[in-house]
Each structure stands twice: as structure tokens, then as C-alpha cells.
Amino acid sequence: MKPSHFIGSRVVKTGVAVFLTAWICELFHAPAVFAVITAIVTIEPTVADSIRKGFIRFPASAIGAAYSVFFIYLFGNSPITYALAATLTIVTCFRLKLHAGLLVATLTAVAMIEVIHSNYFISFLIRLGTTTIGLVVSTTVNMFVLPPDYTAHITENMMAIRKRLAAKIEKVFYAVTAEQPITAVYSLQSSDDVYKKIRQTETLIQFQKEEAKYHPLTSNEKEFFKQIEKQLASLKLIHYHIDNVLTTKLRNDLWMDHEKKIIREVVDELVDTFYHKTKLNQTDICNLRELYWRENGVASRKPDANIANLPPELIITYELLTICQLTNRFLEYGNKVEVVKSSD
Template sequence: MHIFRLPGSRIIKTGTAVFITAIICEALNWPPVFAVITAIVTIEPTVAASIQKGLIRFPASIIGAAYAMLFTYLFGHSALTFTLAAVLTIFTCSKLKLDAGLLVATLSAIAMIEVTEAHFAQAFFTRLGTTSIGLIVSTLVNLFIMPPDYSAEISKKLHVLHTKTSRLLIDTVDALLEEKHADSFKFIYQSDQHLFEKTETLCHFQREEWRYHRSTQEERRKVHFHVKKLETLRQIHFHLGNLLTLDPEPLFWNYTQKERIRQSVLILASFIEDPSKKQLERPLHECMQPIIEEFWYAKAEAGAESEEMNRLFSIEISLLYELLAIFELAEELESHSIFLQKQSSPPLYDYRK
């Protein structure tokens, strides 16, 4: 266990923005508290988000400051002043769709009431100045100091998703082949869903950063294929969710048939875990032949039974169909990996020169 850890980039950038903002405000003899609050909340995961939300927070702050000074002038430091300033700031920002700046504007308005005794116009314009300083400093810090780079984190999370998806496939199919409920894996499935969402968010952040920072063609290509792999894994995960909803029933397969299916699933799961590794002695399509054969056999046998049971698909057909759908998506993963490897490999030396 690590007792002492180096602070993350966002903590460092927040501290830097606060320090610079406070220094500037002190040099101008302005109260730094409002500028510091603005600087703290303007440090976003990406530069694009800092700029976009900064453009929203500035007018929201103007609204909050205006209400604070108006009601302080009319009613002094009374309960009515605090109430009206807070309620009307929230109402106005909501109506103008300035939700990203609503909280900061409201808190700053309440704080301004307490520290303003007179010279309301001066206090209002000072508030605008400090807000501008906080926004500008924090945006520049986010742009130039430790600019965000999520590519390594995306690769790491993708590797985890490959492993977790592979493991979930094995466990789910084992439970169904043993004619047991797979309910115990639904929590893992939901946890994986959250990891997918986090990884997709990081991909979005990385693409946003390309608008403000230079990137090589190789870096862009790598993230592009990360996104493609993530989408394919998402689809595999969807079919795993379908498997988890199947109700276990007695299967007509004997032990030998179940083992053939299980062995094919183990190979498929191993391939999903690392589609770039040359670990198969035979092509994946050939390894999946037992499942393909069992699927067509089950369809042929299920015709009369499905009419008697008033059901379109048996448990065997449903299970095999989802496995075949996952198999096709696994081949997509292979194509992504092969293409990325070809793009990343060094060019051949031209001996004719």
C-alpha cells in the first residue's frame, strides 16, 4: 500500500491556477475569493470543456452579481436579500440555459452579499473582473500545463475490458451448460457496463483535446481503432447480456456435445481476451465449427418441438445463436488488430536505392 502518492495532474493544475489567480488579484487590490472559486471550478478534464463552460459561467456570474448588489442595495443584509438573490439567480440561469454556471453564480452571489457594505456598482464590476481573471487563468493553465492525454488510460481500460468480457463469457456459458442460473454474474455485467461508459467518455475527451493540441497521425489512428474495438466489445457485451437473461432448462445435449461447445467457447474467450496474439493453432472459424454444426442440428430438430411447446426458439438455439453472434464480432476484433499492426509496422527497406 502506498502511503504517499504524487498528486494527479488535475490537482497540480488546480493549485497552479489558484496561486496565479490569487497573485494577480492581490496585485490589483481585488478580493481574490471569487476569482479563486471560479478558477477551481473551471479546471475541467479537457480544454474544450473549460472554454465551453467558461463561456456559460461568465454570464451566469454577471446575473448572480447583479441580483446580489440589487437586493443588498434595497434590503441590506437581510434574510429576504439572501433568499431573493439565490432564487432569482437559479431561476434566471435555468431559463437562459446557463445550468453549467448556476451553482457558482448562486454561491458567489450569496458570498457577495455578506462582504459588500457600500459602493455597489464598484463591487459589481470588481466581481466581473475577478471572474474574468479566474476563467482566463484556469483555461490557460489547462491548455499549457500538463495538457490532458487519455490515450494510455484508454489502452489500459480496453485491456481490462477484453479480459473481463472473456471471463464473463466463460462463466455464463458454463452456468448454462450446467443448467444453472447465471444471475450471480449480472452484478459483474453491470459493473462492466460502467467501465464501458468511462472508457467511452475518455475517448470523447481525447478527441476534444485534438482541437487545441497537436497530435500525430499515428496517435489519431490509434485512438480511432481503440474506439472501433470498444464499439465491437460493446456489441459482444450486449450478446452476453442476452445470455444472462436465458432461463436454465434441461438440455438435450449429452456430455460429449457439451464439452465440444465448452472447448470452442474457451478458444473464443481466449481470442477475445487478446485478438492480436497468434495463439491459435487453427483459424478461429475452424475452432468454432462444433458450435456451427450444433446450431444447424438444433434448428432441424426443434421444428416439431417448437410447435408443440408454442415457442419459437429452444434454449439450445438461443444459446448457440448468441455464441455465433459473438464469434462474428470476435472476427471484427481480429480485423481491427491486424489493420492496426500493419499501420504501426515500419516500412520495408527499399534495396533498389
């Protein structure tokens, strides 16, 4: 990992939150360790997450502290105290669906055992107070110090998805038009980095939407994310149609040479479009459309012609035409994104 990417905004915010939390605890002569633990785990990708999970972590921490005090009173500082406090804290939080607070509650429960010797109720209240300090400080830091902005990351991901889709389109359609398409398609790698990248980008867009509740977007920014979301939906559908080709039952005598040429010319156009955002050549699209209707006519004259027995040639040309249509839609949304950028 590059050093410049290692020191990210969340790392900086965590450091600031820990410092402020420890400093405030020192002002009140309160033990800082529990507050610091809470502050560390409360720095979330969005302010909304910090607030939402904060309301879960506070009662969870109270449960952990209560179990710790109770078992210290019964058994003192002993192994059974650690085991019972940790186990019952986890079980109770799980039963109450306080999943986001499980970690901090369990850490609080076991860490308190070492430092409590008397005044159990006062110690319990102090732990709740320091936990509150950690929650409030980390949420405030997350809101005002380097507020989350995923625009650059989303833009980078969109570019990466485009290029990976281009590579996948080229590999898949060149494979199905190979001399031995069954072997060629089978040899393609099964791992799918494109889908993972799409899911990651969807998550980042959702983070940005949640962040907009606390740091409102301008009208141009709203339009930008609206068009980016539409672009991503188009790319996701393209990925789906590529996978349909991969799952099509093939034969080794699918194409004649001129048909292979038509398909590969369209594929080359798609690859160039995804890399350089150029318009598709309509002549190549028309040739592919004619090939589709020709295959459709042949299929309809077969005695077993029905939806369950569509020939692979027809399926593949249909999927490629659909990908072309979705690519044109992607370019339209891209033009709107550029208009929004130029108006800033």
C-alpha cells in the first residue's frame, strides 16, 4: 500500500478523536481508556453511521459495565469473572440486537475488571460517563473534521469499472467467436472483479447519500450523483448481459467467418468506447442487427423453435445488441455528467 493512501482521512480523524477524548477525560480526572476505546470504534464512514451506531453502543456499553461490576462483586478479580462478564455481555447484546455495540461492550466489560476494587456503583457511572465522552467526541470529529467526501473515489471506481468491463467484453466475445468456443469460454477466469467493484461503488454512493443529510449537496452535486448512479446502473446491466453469454450453451460450429468479423468489429467498437468514451459506429451496429434478424429468422423456421430452445447464435447476438444499447445509454448519462461539471 502506498504511504500517501495509508494516512487517510479516517486515520487522521481517529487520531484527533483519541487526543480530544483523552484530554477531556484528563480535565475531569476520569480514566480515559474506556472513552478512547469507544472513540476509536465510533469513527464510521459517514456521520449518519456514527450517530446511529452511537445510540446502539451506549446501551451496549452500559450492559458490559453492569455485568462487569456485578461479577466483580460476586467473584472479585478472577478468571470466572472475565469469562462470565464477556459471555453474558455478548449474549445479551445479541439478544437485544445491539450488534454494532458488541465489540465496545465486551471490551468495556473485561477491561473494567482490572481497575474496579470498590465503590462499584460510582465506578459504573464513571464508565458510562467516559463512554459518552468517547461517543460524542468521535461523532463531532467525524462531522466537522475532514467530512467524508466520496466523490473522487466514486469517479475512480467508475473509470476502473469501465476499463474492466471493456476487457471482459473483449475476452468473452472473442472466446465465443473462437474456432473452439466451448474450450475458449471454459478457459476464462471465473473470478469477477467487476462485480465486486460495482458493489463497492454502490456502497460509496449510499455513503454519500447518507452524508448529504448532514452536509447538504448543491444542486449541481445532486445532479452529478444522480447521473453517476444511472451510469452505474447501466454498467451493472451490461455486466449482467455479459454473464448471460458466459452461461449460454455453446457449439463449436456457431459462426461463419463473416459473422465472426461482424461480432468482433462491434466488440472492438465497444472496447474503444469504454476506454475513450467515443460514440459507437452505427454501421457496425446495423450489421450486427441484420445478423440478429437473420439468426432470428433461421431459428423461427426450426421445428423445435420455442423460448427454451433458442440457438446460441441468436442469444449471443441479442446480448451483444443489448450491451450496445446500454452503452449508448451510459454515454448519454456521461454527457450529462460533463455538462454538470462544466457548470460548476
